[in-house]
Amino acid sequence: MTPLDRIHVSLPPPRLDGAVSLEAALGRRRSVRAFASSPLSLHVLSQLLWAAQGVTSRRGFRTAPSAGALYPLETHVVAGAVEDLPDGVHRYLPNEHGLVVGKSGDLRGELCREALHQRFVEKAPVSVVFSAVYDRITGRYGRxxxxxxxLEAGHAAQNLCLQAVALGLGSVVVGAFQDEGVRRVLGLGEEEVPLYIVPVGRPLRS
Incomplete structure (x- = not known):
């Protein structure tokens, strides 16, 4: 563990109930590509991250299933408009329900460029990026x-999108991007492969 890994941001505890049913969230989920500029609260970000990869049992099981409970995914936050959170790239720590402070500065524009200039990546107050460390799971299951x-990234992203709907937010999943460019923006090591970008924010009403 490096000194950087010891710099944590504690997240508010997630809620385990809500006003929107699962059926309603499924019915309302759509891809949103226009976001308001208003920031998200740290409570909202906490809920989104818990829905995606939060721990739900004393044995360490999470909200999304993982083959062999090996959890190859890492979850990153590219924040540009989150209250009480510095702009930058942060790594989610599921077991602690907190964030490791990573690269500083508003990097949404750089992420947008690496995502083939899809402008909503820059406009959303936050993007959640899922990456994988394949060695964690290929040791048991091979290729x-x-x-x-x-598959696990899909499970986690859907959880995130449904939680966004339940919070009155919009999201869109992005798979078109330059792998090496996104790795550079996030500061990932060579063993970690970016898989999915999910911008989240309040839908822009016309």
């Missing part, structure tokens, strides 16, 4: 483990 990691 099949890569597929399992991709």
């Amino acid at each position: 099949r483990g890569v597929r399992y990691a991709h």
Whole structure:
């Protein structure tokens, strides 16, 4: 563990109930590509991250299933408009329900460029980026483990999108981007592969 890994931001505890049913969230979920400039609260970000990869049992099981409970995914926050959170890239720590402070500064524009200039990536107050460390799962499952990691990213992203709807937010999933460019923006090591970008924010009303 490096000194940087010891710089944490504690997140508010997640709520385990809500006013929107699962059925309603499923019915309302749509891809949103226009976001208001208003910031998100740290409570909202906490809920989104918990829905995506939060721990839900004393044994360490999470909100999204993982083959062999090996959890190859890492979850990153590219924040540009979150109250009480510095702009920058932060890594989610599921077991602690907190964030490791990473690269500083508003990097949404750089992420947008690496996502083939899809402008909503820059406009959203936050993007959640899922990456995978394949070695965590291929040691047991061989090359099949890569597929399992991709399936897990889909589970986590859907959880995130449904939680966004339940909070009155919009989201869109992005798979078109330059892998090496996103790795550079996030400061990832060579063992970590970016898989999915999910911008989240309040839908811009016309």
